[in-house]
Amino acid sequence: MASFKALKGQGDAKTLFAAFLYFDMSFMVWTMLGPLATEIAHSLAAHGEALDQNQIATLLAIPILSGALLRIVLGFFVDKVGPKKTAITSQIIVIASLFYAYGRGESITYNELLLVALGLGFAGASFAVALPQAGQWYPPKLQGVVLGIAGAGNIGVVLDFIFAPKIAELWGWEAVFLAGGILSTVVLIAYIFLAKDAPRSVYTPRPKKLVDYWKLLKDRDSWWFMLFYAVSFGGFVGFANYMKVYLMNTYQAEMATVGASIFHEPNVQVIAGYFGALTIFAGAVLRPVGGGVADKIGGVKSLYIFFGAVAALVALMGVTKLPFFMAIAVLFLIMAALGMANGAVFQLVPQRFGKDIGIMTGLIGAAGGIGGTFLVKTLGWAKESFNSYSVGFFIFAALVLLAIGAISLVKTRWRTTWGAKAGGMI
Structure with a gap:
């Protein structure tokens, strides 16, 4: 793998940083239901909608499955309209899902949560956007270190498990969705200003x-x-x-x-x-x-x-x-x-x-x-x-x-x- 020093003067550092932020935040949001599942289940039970183990597993499985399948869909759009437009559209869907869950709060139903989980799948599909966007700016010899930086976002799931249960304890599980929505919005704004699609002089798309x-x-x-x-x-x-x-x-x-x-x-x-x-x-x-x-x-x-x-x-x-x-x-x-x-x-x-x-x-x-x-x-x-x-x-x-x-x-x-x-x- 190439060293970090080799990146100096190559590619576009702002885009690489934006891709890392986007992927890290997306992976965190994608796995958000995992550390909140028991709190959400208790809340639904208190409001007369008790979940069995199969229903809890389905709720946790939907973001994984939709994220997997949406990777292929977003990959098509990356080739057709470019990574940046694809990322912005996808992130807007994720943010809308997070704020919807917060707005509904403890009144939310299980079926509504399944739709939220489906929306979070777009965050899991960010892998198909962030990595190509970063990689397109750099030559083949630097792909290892570039994709390693952009793809380091899987640490987001660890942050979920550390902070989400504590936030839920202090302010309720819906506050975690509020925090996720605010942070995702901040990251989206930063991404809009920092990220750029590679010009044709650097990368030629092959749809x-x-x-x-x-x-x-x-x-x-x-x-x-x-x-x-x-x-x-x-x-x-x-x-x-x-x-x-x-x-x-x-x-x-x-x-x-x-x-x-x-x-x-x-x-x-x-x-x-x-x-x-x-x-x-x-x-x-x-x-x-x-x-x-x-x-x-x-x-x-x-x-x-x-x-x-x-x-x-x-x-x-x-x-x-x-x-x-x-x-x-x-x-x-x-x-x-x-x-x-x-x-x-x-x-x-x-x-x-x-x-x-x-x-x-x-x-x-x-x-x-x-x-x-x-x-x-x-x-x-x-x-x-x-x-x-x-x-x-x-x-x-x-x-x-x-x-x-x-x-x-x-x-x-x-x-x-x-x-x-x-x-x-x-």
Whole structure:
């Protein structure tokens, strides 16, 4: 990866900064329902609309799924009308959704929340806007550091879990939507003034057509990569969004004790947010580490290691209810392995689909969102059906093992065909 010093005098620093702000704020908003789900459920129950575990899981899953599918839609508009117009339009929809939720407050219904969740999906699709806008300004040799800066916004989910429950405790859960709406508006104004689309002298747009997507979908390797990312990123975003619900349903008494004795914090919702942030932090910051490991030992071997660790640890979570601090440690390791697996997958993708990386990023990203939706819904279904998460954990562990089996099926062919010419470790 190029150094930060290499960026001096290259591209457009204001646009790069604006893209980072836009993506960071968007990722924070996209995952906002996760740390607020239990507070919202309690509020609805107090107003006569009690939610079961399946309904809570659906509420958390909709932003993930809509964000995944909207990545492809926004990718089309980035090519047609440019990143800036696409980003502004998308952000206006997100801001309207946030202020609507705040305005309705405790009077909001579950069906209205589902529409809000759908609107927040536009924030999750920002990946397809911010990264191309930043990357278009810079030469190929600087793409690694540029996309690393613009894409660092996934730390936003950690900030959600740290601050959202405390804001909800002090001023009500609807205040979190107000804060999100105000901050998103400020970021939008800054983005309008700072961001610029790259001129044709720097970047020549090559609009994608539906046939381009269809062509890649007929390539079997596309489906293998989509499976791997559905497991890695799907696992990360699924666990991240559901983490607080899981902790509140499983370790509420333990967290109350820990909160009183260690943090001197009586609100168990806040404590759940802190521990959720700790586990999610591992996956958010270790993605580049996974890419670095893959550069050294190869993406295939890396995925064996990371997926193997995930399968074993998730199965352990399903076998028995672990002591609280042991469960936090295991969840931390699961999220770390998933985050590094994300980096390993994208160490391989450019080597196989270098000429079509834009389209493949959209397709693989959509698959990741679908994987996250599946995980959240599976956990909610398991809790509702069996009053236990064990079956949900076992199903996800089986999916990870399926991915490991798939790696074994393709590794020899990959290494002897395109991998032999790729120039990197496979």
